[in-house]
Amino acid sequence: xxxxxxxxxxxxxxxxxxxxxxxxxxxxxxxxxxxxxxxxxxxxxxxxxxxxxxxxxxxxxxxxxx
Numbered sequence: 001x002x003x004x005x006x007x008x009x010x011x012x013x014x015x016x017x018x019x020x021x022x023x024x025x026x027x028x029x030x031x032x033x034x035x036x037x038x039x040x041x042x043x044x045x046x047x048x049x050x051x052x053x054x055x056x057x058x059x060x061x062x063x064x065x066x
Contacts, residue, residue: 012053024057 008026011018018026033049 012051015051020058022058022060024055024061027054027056028052029054 008018012026012028015028017028020026028051031050031052034047036045036047037043038045
């Protein structure tokens with residue numbers, strides 16, 4: 001399992017999508033830079049652009065759960 005998860009992390013780092021038939025798809029989404037706020041101080045903070053992992057469950061898996 002650890003090897004499998006490591007392969008997913010490496011592939012997402014390269015910008016590749018991973019589709020597991022009947023389960024779902026892992027994707028790396030680019031998130032633009034934006035302004036945020038420090039909740040403690042209220043100070044404005046610049047949040048840099050970054051890649052964010054996302055998982056979308058397959059329709060077949062969702063139907064089986066219901």
